[in-house]
Structures are given as structure tokens and as C-alpha cells.
Amino acid sequence: xxxxxxxxxxxxxxxxxxxxxxxxxxxxxxxxxxxxxxxxxxxxxxxxxxxxxxxxxxxxxxxxxxxxxxxxxxxxxxxxxxxxxxxxxxxxxxxxxxxxxxxxxxxxxxxxxxxxxxxxxxxxxxxxxxxxxxxxxxxxxxxxxxxxxxxxxxxxxxxxxxxxxxxxxxxxxxxxxxxxxxxxxxxxxxxxxxxxxxxxxxxxxxxxxxxxxxxxx
Numbered sequence: 001x002x003x004x005x006x007x008x009x010x011x012x013x014x015x016x017x018x019x020x021x022x023x024x025x026x027x028x029x030x031x032x033x034x035x036x037x038x039x040x041x042x043x044x045x046x047x048x049x050x051x052x053x054x055x056x057x058x059x060x061x062x063x064x065x066x067x068x069x070x071x072x073x074x075x076x077x078x079x080x081x082x083x084x085x086x087x088x089x090x091x092x093x094x095x096x097x098x099x100x101x102x103x104x105x106x107x108x109x110x111x112x113x114x115x116x117x118x119x120x121x122x123x124x125x126x127x128x129x130x131x132x133x134x135x136x137x138x139x140x141x142x143x144x145x146x147x148x149x150x151x152x153x154x155x156x157x158x159x160x161x162x163x164x165x166x167x168x169x170x171x172x173x174x175x176x177x178x179x180x181x182x183x184x185x186x187x188x189x190x191x192x193x194x195x196x197x198x199x200x201x202x203x204x205x206x207x208x209x210x211x212x213x214x215x216x217x
Contacts, residue, residue: 042138042141043141044207045207049167050167052164062212065118066157066159069154070153071109071154072084072154073152074149078142079143085106085107085109086106090112109124110123113182114182116151116188117153120186121180121188122151122189129193140190140209143166143209147163148161149209160215168195169205171206172204185213186212189209
């Protein structure tokens with residue numbers, strides 16, 4: 001990487017506004033699917049798990065934002081997820097790219113956003129399934145509020161996020177501005193495919209997990 005700002009630095013955050021405009025045209029995170037859908041498919045979030053972004057965050061309960069540092073691993077203890085993380089950008093159609101389809105246990109950090117733990121909203125994506133079966137985020141929709149997502153970083157620190165919402169949003173008319181909006185707190189979004197499935201179109205939605213930084217180890 002070139003430039004002095006580093007991953008997630010000021011120049012990258014400046015570009016994020018442009019990326020949001022692109023993503024407002026629609027996001028198709030993981031296109032496809034496997035025979036898993038015939039047996040019920042990935043678990044889907046309950047309506048009660050929808051995020052309450054108006055919920056009060058008590059002063060002093062959120063750690064100070066961290067400096068930029070690339071993520072190297074994602075762990076979700078409740079789902080027994082423990083996977084390496086690679087950087088992903090936008091594909092030729094302007095959608096968030098994903099790790100290679102044959103990589104079942106690999107997540108992607110969207111390099112157009114901040115790094116996990118920085119002020120703003122970091123984005124991690126991954127497949128629900130691949131042509132070979134279940135993949136890293138197959139069970140993402142089974143998370144509950146209060147579950148933790150841990151992101152290990154190259155600086156040796158681990159940013160720990162607490163889930164405050166899980167929802168399925170449509171790919172057509174994807175609410176990018178609401179999902180990706182950055183605020184004053186360090187936040188994380190984890191995305192995979194979800195919703196209905198057809199052999200012709202694949203999945204018609206995305207499971208989106210929203211979480212806030214609560215601990216740094």
C-alpha cells in the first residue's frame with residue numbers, strides 16, 4: 001500500500017463517501033449458493049434481533065478508538081468461527097468483493113472502510129456457502145444480541161465488539177447509507193448472504209450483524 005495515511009487512514013476515510021454512493025445502487029455480497037438451501041438453508045435472524053440504533057450508550061462504556069491496523073483474524077465464539085481475514089475491495093460491477101469461492105474458512109475486510117476498532121464503521125464479509133458446502137458465515141443469522149465478535153489486528157491487539165442487532169436486508173434497494181453510516185463510535189458490520197433463495201437468482205438478501213466496540217485486549 002502506498003501513501004502515508006496507512007490502512008483506514010484519512011485518505012481512505014475520504015474515499016469512503018464515494019464508495020457509499022456506489023453502494024447505494026445495490027450490493028450483492030455473495031452471489032450463488034449451494035444445495036444447502038434445499039435443507040432449510042442458513043439460519044435467519046429473528047425479528048426481535050433487529051438493531052435498535054437509538055439505544056442509549058452509557059458514557060465511559062466504550063473504549064477509546066484505536067489507531068489503524070489491518071485485521072488478521074475474526075473469531076465469533078458463539079458460532080465457533082475462527083478464520084483468517086484478507087482484504088477485499090470492489091468488484092468490476094461496483095459491489096463489495098468477497099474472498100475466493102473455494103476459500104470456505106476465509107473472511108474479507110473491506111479496505112474502503114476503517115480498520116476494526118477505529119472510529120467509524122468497519123466492514124467484514126464472507127460466504128454463507130460455497131459450491132463445496134457451508135462456509136465461514138453460514139450460521140451468522142443465529143447470533144443474538146450481546147454475542148461477541150473478536151477481531152485480531154496486526155498490532156497485536158484484539159478489538160472485541162458486542163452485537164446489538166442482526167437483520168436481513170434485501171439486495172435490491174440495499175440500505176447502504178443506514179448500514180454503513182459512520183458515527184463517533186467504533187462499530188463493525190459483518191455481512192453474508194441470507195433471505196430467500198432461488199436457483200436462478202441465488203440469495204435475495206444479506207444478513208447484517210451490527211456491533212459496537214466494548215473491549216480491547
